[in-house]
Every structure is written in C-alpha cells, then in structure tokens.
Amino acid sequence: MTQRYLCVHAHFYQPPREDPRTGQIPIEPGAAPYPNWNERIYHECYRPNAELNNYERISYDVGPTLFEWLAAEHPDTLAEIVNADRRLVTRFGSGNAMAMPYHHPILPLASYLDKITQVRWGILDFEARFGRKPTGMWLPETAVDDETLIVLADHGIRFTILAPWQARAKHLDVTQPYRVELPQGKSMIVFFYHAPLSGGISFHPPMTINADQFVTENLLPVYQQEGAKRAEAKLILLASDGELYGHHQPLRQYFLERLLTESCRMNQIGVTYPEKWLQDYAVRRTVHIRQRTSWSCHHGVARWSTGCACTPGDSSWKNALRSALNQIAAEIDQVYEDTASKLVEDVWEMRHNYLKVLLGQVSLEAYLRQMAGKSLSVSEHQTLLQLLEAQFERHRMFASCGWFFEDFDRIEPRNAIAYAAHAVRLTELAGGVDLSAFAKQRLKKVVSPTSGLRGDQVFEQYRDTAFLTASY
Structure with a gap:
C-alpha cells in the first residue's frame, strides 16, 4: 500500500x-x-x-x-x-x-x-x-x-x-x-x-x-x-x-x-x-x-479591514468602508429586530434559515406562518418579506472582494454600497425608519485615492432602485 x-x-x-x-x-x-x-x-x-x-x-x-x-x-x-x-x-x-x-x-x-x-x-x-x-x-x-x-x-x-x-x-x-x-x-x-x-x-x-x-x-x-x-x-x-x-x-x-x-x-x-x-x-x-489570520494577507485580516501594504497605494478607504458598513448593518439589524419581534418570537432563527425559501424548499407563506406560529395578514407578510430581503442585501455587502483590491473605484466595492443602499431602502419600507442620512454621513468618509469617488455618491445612485431579490 x-x-x-x-x-x-x-x-x-x-x-x-x-x-x-x-x-x-x-x-x-x-x-x-x-x-x-x-x-x-x-x-x-x-x-x-x-x-x-x-x-x-x-x-x-x-x-x-x-x-x-x-x-x-x-x-x-x-x-x-x-x-x-x-x-x-x-x-x-x-x-x-x-x-x-x-x-x-x-x-x-x-x-x-x-x-x-x-x-x-x-x-x-x-x-x-x-x-x-x-x-x-x-x-x-x-x-x-x-x-x-x-x-x-x-x-x-x-x-x-x-x-x-x-x-x-x-x-x-x-x-x-x-x-x-x-x-x-x-x-x-x-x-x-x-x-x-x-x-x-x-x-x-x-x-x-x-x-x-x-x-x-x-x-x-x-x-x-x-x-x-x-x-x-x-x-x-x-x-x-x-x-x-x-x-x-x-x-x-x-x-x-x-x-x-x-x-x-x-x-x-x-x-x-x-x-x-x-x-x-x-x-x-x-x-x-493564530487568531484572525488568512492565506492572502500578511497582516492577519487587515486587507479587509484597516488596510495594509498587501495592496499598493493608499488603503485608508478600506477602514472607512468597513466602519461605515458595520454601522449601517447595526442600524438595519436594530430595525429588523424591533419590527420582526412583534410578529416572530425568534427573529434570528428566521434569518438563519431564510435561504430555504430562496432555494424553493418551502414557500414564503408557509415559512413565515411557521416562524410566526399563526397566519399573517397581507401587510404583515409584506413587512417580514421586506425585512428578510433587507437582511439578504445587508449580508451581500460584506463579500470579501469589496476590500480585496487596491482602489475603492472598482465594481466590487461599489456593489457593496449598492447592496447597502438596497438594504436601507427595504428597511425603510418595512420598518418606517429611513437610514439614508445616517448611511451617507458615514459613507462620505470612503474616498477613492485615485478618482476621488465617494461612498455617499455611490449610495445615492442606488438608493431608490431597490427591488426584491426573489419572486414568490
């Protein structure tokens, strides 16, 4: 042998x-x-x-x-x-x-x-x-x-x-x-x-x-x-x-x-x-x-957080983007928890298993009824759908490629903010809380070292074009 x-x-x-x-x-x-x-x-x-x-x-x-x-x-x-x-x-x-x-x-x-x-x-x-x-x-x-x-x-x-x-x-x-x-x-x-x-x-x-x-x-x-x-x-x-x-x-x-x-x-x-x-x-x-290490950054995970010498040039935009998206995510999560908890006992378990709906393993109506423990009105159904779609978009914005490269003015980090804009819009539709001003204030600090493009400008381009990522 x-x-x-x-x-x-x-x-x-x-x-x-x-x-x-x-x-x-x-x-x-x-x-x-x-x-x-x-x-x-x-x-x-x-x-x-x-x-x-x-x-x-x-x-x-x-x-x-x-x-x-x-x-x-x-x-x-x-x-x-x-x-x-x-x-x-x-x-x-x-x-x-x-x-x-x-x-x-x-x-x-x-x-x-x-x-x-x-x-x-x-x-x-x-x-x-x-x-x-x-x-x-x-x-x-x-x-x-x-x-x-x-x-x-x-x-x-x-x-x-x-x-x-x-x-x-x-x-x-x-x-x-x-x-x-x-x-x-x-x-x-x-x-x-x-x-x-x-x-x-x-x-x-x-x-x-x-x-x-x-x-x-x-x-x-x-x-x-x-x-x-x-x-x-x-x-x-x-x-x-x-x-x-x-x-x-x-x-x-x-x-x-x-x-x-x-x-x-x-x-x-x-x-x-x-x-x-x-x-x-x-x-x-x-x-x-070794804690917080990776295969493609010699500085732990700084390539996707504070910025480091793994990418050439000024990488300070990475820290600004990570900080802004973390704060936006926290606000979205708070609205999600406050709003969904009025209808569902375990809002995080509802999010953890939401992919079953997107994969077609269970209908949205049956899933929400199961999580709520009762039948929902049309408006309650719509509210939970928008909250879950906001959560899906809010998770998309943390894909690693948004920070991998050397400049903010690329499709990957721009898409990260686009997903954030959609999550903010869907959160407003569901919970009645508009986080746009909060988001723009923080994204304004994200600036491309080459073109000068700012994060709040990208946010404005996408904020009003939110759509549901799935149809049921």
Whole structure:
C-alpha cells in the first residue's frame, strides 16, 4: 500500500457581478470575446475541467453565488460538477466537495450571529446542490478565528483547510492533519496545505507546464523531506483558486488531468481528498491556530479591514468602508429586530434559515406562518418579506472582494454600497425608519485615492432602485 498521497484542492468562486439595479450582469469589455467574466472563465476553466472529469479527482468547493449563476446559465456543467461528488459518495461513502459560507465574507470580521447565518446558508445551499450534509467547509481567504471554528463545529462541520502560518506551532508537519481543541469538548480538524508548492503552481507558470516533471522535480523531493524518518502515510495538499486551471494559466486543466492520473500512478502516489483521508487514517496531532489570520494577507485580516501594504497605494478607504458598513448593518439589524419581534418570537432563527425559501424548499407563506406560529395578514407578510430581503442585501455587502483590491473605484466595492443602499431602502419600507442620512454621513468618509469617488455618491445612485431579490 502506498505511503505517499496527493490532494489538490481547488477553490472556485466568482463574486456577484449582477448590476443590483437590474439583476443582470452588464457587458464587461475586458472579458471579450465573451460578454462578461463569468462566461469567459466558464469557457476557459469550468467547462474544460468538467469535460476532463477533473472534478472527480480533486477536492473542491464552489461558491454559492457561482453555483447560482451556473444553475441559470450552464446547468449541464453544474450537474457534472455535482455528480463528481456523488460518484465518490457511491464508491467510497464520502465525497470530495466542501461547503463554503454563502457570500464569501471574512468571518473573523463578522459578528457571531452573522457567522451563524453565513455558515447556515452555505450548508443549506450545499445540501440543496449535493443532496448530503457537508463534512468540510472552505473558509473565504482561509480567514479564521476560534469563534469561526466553534460555529463550524456547532453545524456538524468536521474539517477545514488552512495555510501553515495560521498554526501556532514551532514545528508543523504539513503531511498530517491536526485537531484544534475548542471549548465544551468541541474540536475541528485542520488540513494545512503545502505553501511552497501551492504558491509555485499558483504564481510560477513554468512549474505547471509538464506534470511528469512537476512530480519528479518538485513533489517527490517533498515526500523525502517532510517526515522522512516516520513510516506513516504522508499527504501533500496543494491549495489554490480553482480558476488557476485554465483561466489564470491557460490550458492548465490538462496539467491537472495528467498530474492526477498518469504522473501520480507512475510514481506510486495515491490521489485522495480530505474526507477520504479521515476515513482511512486517524488524526493524532493537536495544534492551536493564530487568531484572525488568512492565506492572502500578511497582516492577519487587515486587507479587509484597516488596510495594509498587501495592496499598493493608499488603503485608508478600506477602514472607512468597513466602519461605515458595520454601522449601517447595526442600524438595519436594530430595525429588523424591533419590527420582526412583534410578529416572530425568534427573529434570528428566521434569518438563519431564510435561504430555504430562496432555494424553493418551502414557500414564503408557509415559512413565515411557521416562524410566526399563526397566519399573517397581507401587510404583515409584506413587512417580514421586506425585512428578510433587507437582511439578504445587508449580508451581500460584506463579500470579501469589496476590500480585496487596491482602489475603492472598482465594481466590487461599489456593489457593496449598492447592496447597502438596497438594504436601507427595504428597511425603510418595512420598518418606517429611513437610514439614508445616517448611511451617507458615514459613507462620505470612503474616498477613492485615485478618482476621488465617494461612498455617499455611490449610495445615492442606488438608493431608490431597490427591488426584491426573489419572486414568490
């Protein structure tokens, strides 16, 4: 039996690209010859990897917002992605797909209740797509703290994947998963990816030209170096954005196929995935994690909060945007709680499970009647709908991409404010409280260092165009 194993994890995600005023993705000239980036990446990456059956060979997660787009535009490919997991469940009793928090937020920056909502929504979406409960969850930007792991454990998640520098350990053996002990007897298993090789395949294109050469020159030496004195099985996990294979690096879907078939076979390397590994091997090591850390910021999670040197230029707008949206969210939540609590006993549980309605698992009328414990009038029904839609928009505004790049004057942070504007408008319709002046006063401090565009100006563009994100 082989003692060397490889797992390639691919994180597939696209932010919401729809214009919040129309619900449609506008023409994006940079994506030519395709109408938008989703279509271009689909043809360069998502579809080609499905045609090669690569999804069955890797570990992967797919962002719910990307799944939603695929369901509308390319359902056949979506089915192939899902069926890859189902075939493994049938064959081994475990699948290779992982869930993801719904809107790709930086969870350590979110409140406890927001963590629950995002994790719950991500799990509900996963269950609707894959027909099973997830055992693993990918954390956006691998951003983590103990509270995040506790929420995952409370929802039945067994494992996640982190960068090695997120472990608080002098000597970390990345060929083995570790258990993080949490309060009240809870725990979370963490697989740490191999940083040099993961970075190499992501940012050094020559490394992924020839799969056979990659194994002999890069992978085999690692097995000899890592835990060389121990006879136990060794797992090397490579983690990257899934779009690497065909989009970021053209034609690398063929590299991935060759790597996980012939290249590994010729060198007696088994191909596996985290859930299968946990079926076959015990977790014997424990570790603590470094709080509020991530895989794509050298300053913890400052890239999405205070700003840092991870992005060039003046990043002070990030702190202003985070502060403004946090304050707006708090006001929206207060109106939500004050208004909904007159009709529903547990307003937060109503929010946590609202995705069941959006997924079509239960009708809105039945859901609201269940939460209220009685039939509602037309006006009461409308009020709760608007409050829940405001909550959905208010969660959308914290997608990580709003802070990832170097400037405020981009589609991602502008959309974050557009979602805030819609949430404010829906809150006014439901609760009779207009938070527009409050929001604009705080967003006025958000200024692009290049164009001078201000957050309050973006808010004004979208405030009066709010629409319900779903029809029932």
